[in-house]
Amino acid sequence: MSEVIEKPETLTRTKVLKNNVLESEAIYIIREVAAQFEKPVLLFSGGKDSITLVRLAQKAFYPEKIPFPLMHIDTGHNFPETILFRDKLVAETGVDLIVRYVEDSIKNKNLTEETGKYASRNRLQTHTLLDAIEEFKFDACIGGARRDEEKARAKERIFSVRNDFGQWDEKNQRPELFNMLNGKIDLGQNVRVFPISNWTELDVWQYIKDENLEIPSIYFSHERDTFLRDGLIWSADEVVFREENEVVSKRRVRFRTVGDMSCTAAVLSDAQTLDEIVSEIRVSTVSERGARIDDKRTEAAMETRKQEGYF
Amino acid sequence: MDVLKIATAGSVDDGKSTLIGRLLYDTNSLTTDKLEAIERSSRKKGLDYLDFSLATDGLVAEREQGITIDVAHIYFSTPTRHFIIADAPGHVEFTRNMVTGASTAQVSIILIDARKGVQEQTFRHFFINDLLRIKNLIVVINKMDLVDYDQSRFEQIKSEFEQLAARSDFHKRSIHYVPLSALFGDNITSISDKTPWYDGSSVLDILENLPIQSESVNAQARFAVQNVIRPKTNQYHDFRGFAGKLTGASLSVGDEIIALPSGLTSKVSEIRLYENTFETANPGSSFVLSIEDEINISRGDMIVKVNETPKTEKQIKAKICWMDAKPLRPGTTYLLQHGVNRVLSKIDTVNKIFKTDLTGFETIQNELKINQIGEVSIKLSKPVFYDPFVENRENGAFILIDSNSHFTSGVGLLD
Known part of the structure; x- marks a missing residue:
């Protein structure tokens, strides 16, 4: 006679929500924004950090839709791939999108554009941003800046109060203790909020991979007309000033950070999948902002721009 | 990692x-x-x-x-x-x-x-x-x-x-x-x-x-409600959930809970994050919690397990570290933020000021200056739901917000 062995019934597996420290913290922050402010907005650039923010905002409120709009400050120097991606994401997620153009600020306010070899609209976009904040009476702007990006950003609070002129007063910041966020402000002030402050570039890529998020094609390796200047690879496009002796040639490149064509350099890369990007970042010895031409101007370039109201 | x-x-x-x-x-x-x-x-x-x-x-x-x-x-x-x-x-x-x-x-x-x-x-x-x-x-x-x-x-x-x-x-x-x-x-x-x-x-x-322990060992589950989620879409017409971040200990579907301050009880019916639902949530995680009964719960309320209720007081004592150039004085009103819950508070007395060499305290002054740490008694307009800081770091602290400047003027650790 054979023995009958009963299968234990305790094998039904319980599904446990484990704590992903960085994700839980970011979701908590985004929910505080929705609760503490009247008119928040998520500043969307089409880059990997703001794409990550959109997913975190979806997770924060699901099954409710994201309770605030996205806003894109369009410099007119964007990569066309980024704009295509932006419109697709908006269509798929059903969020509201506001677009404001630096071109309009230049015309309406009679601003002078930078000219010459290093001309970019990076500083001018501050005007457009501050005007839009005033136009819509936004009291909180959520952004994808991370503290590991740049040394002035390493000092930034999660809720960073800006005065009526959008300025950052780095010497008199509110202390942030434990998990408590103080979003009390006066009329006319606004708060810049950075939910992924504590993420590193690698954390962002790992998250994009885990969540299987779509990203603009320029993050992956592709062939592009480029030229070399100051040891960096520039995109050869009509909005980018080029000297006659700067020779254009095709290179296999990708972008690690997506700003304007006029201030973002490419890196040589064969990475065609998210896995390959993650492996590439792991062994990289150059920082992400090493490819940001706008940061290289002076040692305090970022800090100076933030005091002027830059993001 | x-x-x-x-x-x-x-x-x-x-x-x-x-x-x-x-x-x-x-x-x-x-x-x-x-x-x-x-x-x-x-x-x-x-x-x-x-x-x-x-x-x-x-x-x-x-x-x-x-x-x-x-x-x-x-x-x-x-x-x-x-x-x-x-x-x-x-x-x-x-x-x-x-x-x-x-x-x-x-x-x-x-x-x-x-x-x-x-x-x-x-x-x-x-x-x-x-x-x-x-x-x-x-x-x-x-x-x-x-x-x-x-x-x-x-x-x-x-x-x-x-x-x-x-x-x-x-x-x-x-x-x-x-x-x-x-x-x-x-x-x-x-x-x-x-x-x-x-x-x-x-x-x-x-x-x-170094071992990474959870913030507080032997602590109890605390779920402070940040937002009420009511999608009112066709698919989720009757959905009603509470968004928050769990601390202290885990929480599972079926757990009997009590909502504070109402004191009404129910059971956890769903733990949701985005498109996924879970049986149990570990401490630290952010999610949307649903319960079996229709109880009125709003931002700042706290959901805990029955028989594990935190302290609920309108008169509190705390160790405060002062951070504002304007000193803390009795009689002054501040907005007190405990977790995500805000109540009005009035400073009763500054009882003592600690010596930072751990040799004791002084009782001479009745105010707390910037960078001083002292024991303070405070009266609240409504109770907060807390644990002593030494038992639960995450549910035992608050900040005081100046009603004019809105500056974060001090931090308090509850006794």
Whole structure:
């Protein structure tokens, strides 16, 4: 006679929500924004950090839709791939999108554009941003800046109060203790909020991979007309000033950070999948902002721009 | 991957930034462009070695004066762990930054200059770590190169610090002592042959192997409601959930809960994050919780398990660290924020002011000045639902917000 062995019934597996420290913290922050402010907005650039923010905002409120709009400050120097991606994401997620153009600020306010070899609209976009904040009476702007990006950003609070002129007063910041966020402000002030402050570039890529998020094609390796200047690879496009002796040639490149064509350099890369990007970042010895031409101007370039109201 | 949060504190010249710079350099966390920037700046200053303190001193004023004036966050990883350093300055006038940096830390590094030994600042640093109940301390005795790596000097400082630590009533902490030269990299990422008498581990080795306990051991589940989720879409027409971040202990579907302040009970019916639902949520996680019954619950309310209710008081006593130039005085009204819950509060009395060398307290003044720490009695307009800070760090603290300037004027740890 054979023995009958009963299968234990305790094998039904319980599904446990484990704590992903960085994700839980970011979701908590985004929910505080929705609760503490009247008119928040998520500043969307089409880059990997703001794409990550959109997913975190979806997770924060699901099954409710994201309770605030996205806003894109369009410099007119964007990569066309980024704009295509932006419109697709908006269509798929059903969020509201506001677009404001630096071109309009230049015309309406009679601003002078930078000219010459290093001309970019990076500083001018501050005007457009501050005007839009005033136009819509936004009291909180959520952004994808991370503290590991740049040394002035390493000092930034999660809720960073800006005065009526959008300025950052780095010497008199509110202390942030434990998990408590103080979003009390006066009329006319606004708060810049950075939910992924504590993420590193690698954390962002790992998250994009885990969540299987779509990203603009320029993050992956592709062939592009480029030229070399100051040891960096520039995109050869009509909005980018080029000297006659700067020779254009095709290179296999990708972008690690997506700003304007006029201030973002490419890196040589064969990475065609998210896995390959993650492996590439792991062994990289150059920082992400090493490819940001706008940061290289002076040692305090970022800090100076933030005091002027830059993001 | 594990995340370990580290707080660093030290006086102006005891080499804290150099230590951090070294940690980054030796774990290959300094990228080529950052390293080049350090080389450029070091050369400009006429140094014949690399000034790693330049890796962390971010603000222009700091670079000009060569000091650190605000909390900076620094990130590095090894194959086993992610590390976040909150680097706070050590000057007496910037205590608020130190409390801020240490408030979320699991381990704290205190630096002592081997030539100077335990100083007034050391007392203050230890006092704040003690107040915040930080479980792991690494006492770094730096500049050993300037005392010829002398073991007896190291032992002497260690014994001075042990005497200081003995004055505390919190004994569940571990303290590591490491002899170090930040400038030459001794005992930072590997054991140095210049200190053959030292039988402990390197700083990095200690950091990689510290147990990461949950913030509070034996704590109970606390779910403070941030937002009420009511989609009113066709698919989720009747859905009603509560968004929050769980602390203390886990919570499962079927658990009997009580909602505060209403005192009404129900059961957990769903734990949801985005498109997924779960049986159990671990502490620390953010999710949307639904319950079986229709109970009126709004932002600031707290959901806990029945028979595990927190303290509910309108008259509280707390240790307060004051952070505002305008002193805390009895009779003043502040907005008190406990977690995500805000109530009006009125200062009753300042009972005592602690001496930061742990020798006791004074009762003479009836106000608390910036950077002072004291015991204060406060009256609340509505009760808050809290645990004593020593039992549950995450549900035992609050901030006081000035009603005119909206500044975060102080932080309180509940008794």
